[in-house]
Amino acid sequence: MTESSPTRVGIVGGSGYVGGELLRLLLFHPHVEVTQITSASQVGRFVHTVHPNLRGFTSLNFIHPDQLEAVDVLFLAMPHGKASTEIEKYAGMAERIVDCSADFRLRDPTQYARWYGHDHPAPEWLDKFVYGLPERNRDELKGVRYASGVGCNATATNLALMPLADAGLLRQVVVDLKVGSSEAGARSTDSSHHPERSGSVRSFKPTGHRHQAEVIQALGDGFDLYFSVTAVELVRGVLATCHCLLDEAVEEKELWKLYRTAYKDEPFIRLVKSKTGLHRYPEPKLLAGSNLCDIGFELDEDSGRVVVISAIDNLMKGAAGSAVQCMNVMMGWDETAGLGFPGLHPI
Amino acid sequence: MSFEAECPECAAGVEMAGDTVVGEIIQCPECGAELEVMDLNPPTLELAPEEEEDWGE
Numbered sequence: 001m002t003e004s005s006p007t008r009v010g011i012v013g014g015s016g017y018v019g020g021e022l023l024r025l026l027l028f029h030p031h032v033e034v035t036q037i038t039s040a041s042q043v044g045r046f047v048h049t050v051h052p053n054l055r056g057f058t059s060l061n062f063i064h065p066d067q068l069e070a071v072d073v074l075f076l077a078m079p080h081g082k083a084s085t086e087i088e089k090y091a092g093m094a095e096r097i098v099d100c101s102a103d104f105r106l107r108d109p110t111q112y113a114r115w116y117g118h119d120h121p122a123p124e125w126l127d128k129f130v131y132g133l134p135e136r137n138r139d140e141l142k143g144v145r146y147a148s149g150v151g152c153n154a155t156a157t158n159l160a161l162m163p164l165a166d167a168g169l170l171r172q173v174v175v176d177l178k179v180g181s182s183e184a185g186a187r188s189t190d191s192s193h194h195p196e197r198s199g200s201v202r203s204f205k206p207t208g209h210r211h212q213a214e215v216i217q218a219l220g221d222g223f224d225l226y227f228s229v230t231a232v233e234l235v236r237g238v239l240a241t242c243h244c245l246l247d248e249a250v251e252e253k254e255l256w257k258l259y260r261t262a263y264k265d266e267p268f269i270r271l272v273k274s275k276t277g278l279h280r281y282p283e284p285k286l287l288a289g290s291n292l293c294d295i296g297f298e299l300d301e302d303s304g305r306v307v308v309i310s311a312i313d314n315l316m317k318g319a320a321g322s323a324v325q326c327m328n329v330m331m332g333w334d335e336t337a338g339l340g341f342p343g344l345h346p347i
Numbered sequence: 348m349s350f351e352a353e354c355p356e357c358a359a360g361v362e363m364a365g366d367t368v369v370g371e372i373i374q375c376p377e378c379g380a381e382l383e384v385m386d387l388n389p390p391t392l393e394l395a396p397e398e399e400e401d402w403g404e
Contacts, residue, residue: 256357256378274379275356 006033007331010071012090013078014062015039016186018100020051021320022075027057029324029338031331032073034058038065050186068093073327076100077320079185084121091146096330098323100149104129105214115213132326134335135159135266136218141329149326152318153177153229154214156240159269159293160310161219163262164244170223172245175215177227179204180234180284183314198233205229236315237284242308252299255306259295267336268317268325272296282311289313290343291321313343352390356380363390 011022014037026034037047039062047062048055074094076083083090084103091097106112109123120126130140132147133155141147150158157175164170184192191197205228212227256271263269273296274280282294290313297308312318321339328335348365357378367373371384372395382392 253358256359260359260377271377273357276374276379276381280379 007031007073008033008035008071009073009075010034010036010038010068010094011075011077012038012065012068013076013082014047015042015050016077016079017182017315018319018323019075019077020047020054021315022077022100022323023047023051023058023060024054025320025324025338026075027054031333031337032327034060035071036060036063036068038063038068040065070094072096073098073331075323075327080116081121084125087122087125096145096147096327098132098147098149098326098330099129100319100323102149102151102210104146104148105131105151106217107131108217111213111217115210131214131218132322133158133218134322134325134329135263135269136162138329141326142332144330147323147326147330149319150322151211151214152183152238152312152314153179153209153227153240154211154218155318155322156238156293156310156312157211157215157227157242158218159312160240160242160295160308161215161244163258164246164306164308165219165223166262167258168222169246169248169250170244171247172224172226174226174243175228176241176243177209177229178232178234178239178241179229180237180314181231182235183231183238200231200233202231203228204231234284236288236313238310238312238314238318239282239284240308240310242310244306244308246304246306249304250299250306255297255299259297263295268292268321268339270294272311273298282309284311284313285347286345287311287313287316287343288347289316290341291316291325291339292343293317350387350390352392354378354380354382355392355394356382361392 009032042062043064047060070093073096076099080102083099083101109120112120129146129148130144133150209229268291272282272294281296293312295310328337351360354361354375359377381395383395385391385393
């Protein structure tokens with residue numbers, strides 16, 4: 001590769017929603033060229049067959065995963081459990097890998113077994129991956145070969161709570177997550193059939209959601225964490241409402257200072273707690289297609305409860321956007337390269 | 348010449364133009380609060396009265 005030639009990128013598992021978002025981002029990235037995209041179910045078809053928004057922007061066809069050739073950076077966007085059984089093969093084909101699945105997110109194999117119900121197929125690889133949340137692990141990601149993706153619900157929660165957790169203020173947190181249907185992926189089921197899904201407010205995972213493990217890993221176990229996920233009438237988006245009981249009383253100006261200090265240099269985090277305007281707290285629909293995470297908060301002065309609210313696009317900051325951000329950090333590029341889209345309004 | 352005062356809502360530094368006058372309403376760039384300039388020496392801001400949303404009735 002010469003200095004001026006673009007970095008060659010491949011996407012494995014490109015027919016899903018995350019694969020489509022990766023392709024959308026990477027086609028407009030200033031430093032890369034997407035040379036291959038795989039899908040075992042769509043071999044030979046133009047990518048716009050399943051990602052119609054990309055018609056006219058690329059002439060790529062899906063290839064079978066067995067046809068994949070060596071690239072510089074490989075994004076894995078396969079269903080959970082696939083990457084960990086094939087990681088040796090893919091590691092031999094690329095200098096750097098970003099795996100968007102849950103396979104390499106947890107460092108501790110016993111935690112993986114606890115949350116995923118079976119032993120990890122390649123535990124020797126867990127230490128080689130850095131958890132792909134740059135706001136938490138930026139220094140570790142610089143120059144590293146392997147990064148995991150992030151859970152969307154975990155990301156909304158981690159970014160909402162990180163300043164309070166790092167300040168040692170949290171005692172108990174109840175996280176109420178409202179999420180869009182695209183979290184369930186591109187495959188339909190009986191329960192996602194339109195007459196069943198439309199208009200529903202579905203308690204999807206009242207307890208035991210796997211992303212909780214990523215929050216404990218990122219923020220530590222110094223506080224009690226309760227996590228409930230409800231699927232609402234959105235296609236994209238996560239709204240995390242975090243009810244925080246603190247170890248000591250705080251004033252709202254202290255919260256401002258804490259969050260402002262923590263996130264003042266973060267390119268994708270905005271504090272949204274406005275006394276004026278159309279949307280005064282984070283609103284996921286405004287973030288569709290962007291890599292932004294909006295965070296707001298309010299202090300209940302009577303009880304001392306702090307409600308922290310965060311919003312992301314689950315397919316972007318919660319998946320493909322964070323993955324591209326990770327690549328940028330790993331490669332030493334401008335962290336925002338290819339990720340400048342600010343979202344739409346109205347939408 | 349501009350000068351700065353602290354937002355009484357969020358403690359952000361709010362920059363004011365040199366020709367700002369007492370009684371003027373300005374907006375905090377961080378929390379969006381509308382602020383009334385109460386004094387220029389020292390620069391002092393107070394929350395201006397505002398309407399609130401109420402969707403719970």
